[in-house]
Amino acid sequence: MQLKTIKFLQSEADWRRCPPPALPEFAFIGRSNVGKSSLINMLANHKSLAKISSKPGKTRTINHFLVNNAWYLVDLPGYGYAVVSKTMRAKWESMIRDYLNFRTNLQIVFVLIDSRLEPQQKDIDFINTLGELGLPFALIFTKADKLSATATHQNIMQFRQKLLETWEELPAHFITSAVTAKGREELLNYIEQIINQSNTEINRNQNEEN
Template sequence: MRIQSAKFIKSATQLPDCPSAEFPEFAFIGRSNVGKSSLINLLTNKNDLARVSKTPGRTREINFFKINDQWALVDLPGYGYAKVSQSMRDQFNEFVSDYILHRENLCGTFVLVDSRHSPQKLDLQFVAWLIDCEIPFALIFTKTDKIKPKVVQKNINQFKEAMKEFSSGEPIVFQSSASTREGRQEILMFIDEATKKL
């Protein structure tokens, strides 16, 4: 798929503020600092569409981007950032779960996981919650440029193994790197296929 245009539409902090639900939407979620915004920039070939930050917890609202005037990418706030207050965390969680459960045009959810680490409880809990709610998703293991491919593979296998505790199916898995651009074509192809199925 060719990206002809990628535009910021708006930010929202509650479901009623989201833009009209006329386009199929694909959302990116994962821990703070996992690389959600960087991945959106990689997919759209723009360096500064989504704000990338060395400070975790930067994206505190849901940001919507319209692509090719046909579909939208959504940058969700990162979960698991300890430095925000509990009440603020509850607010994020409520908004994010509200969005995931009730957004009628949400067509695909990508859960980003840092490929450098062995399975983390928070990521597994989030994936278990999606499965419980019957929300289809794909996993994207990010920052693969930072470690050896063998370790990436080991961590992916361990994650899948850990998922067997609560799921019988095989997850859809991508690998990505904002540095080597790994995964860009595969993820765009997946989105393309998903929009064609509508």
């Protein structure tokens, strides 16, 4: 898929105020500093579309972007950010959980994982929450330019191994770098595939109704 246009629409703290769920939607989430803003800018071919903030945990809203006038890209606030009060954290958690639970057009959640690190419990916990909610997800291993391909691969294998402790099947995964744009095409093509499938399903349902 070519990314022709991307437009920032709105930031909301409540899923009810998000744009009408009329287009397929793809959400990106991960621990703060995982490289989420950089990845979104890399996908968009834009230097500062999603603000690359030096203050972790600054984005506390659900941020909608419209891509190719055809789908929504959603930048969700990072989880596992330590330096906030319990009340603040509980607030974000319920905001994200409600969004994940009630957003009917959500196709898949992309969970970003820092490819430099060993499996982190916070990532595993979040993935298990997605499992409880029954939401499809895929993994994006970020910052792949930082380590050698072998070391990156080892961390990914470890992560997948860890997931196999609780999951029977492993999700799709992508290896990306905001610096080299590695993984950009694969990720956009994957999104395109899902959009095409969801369109087919809508057509099928409409034909059955007629």
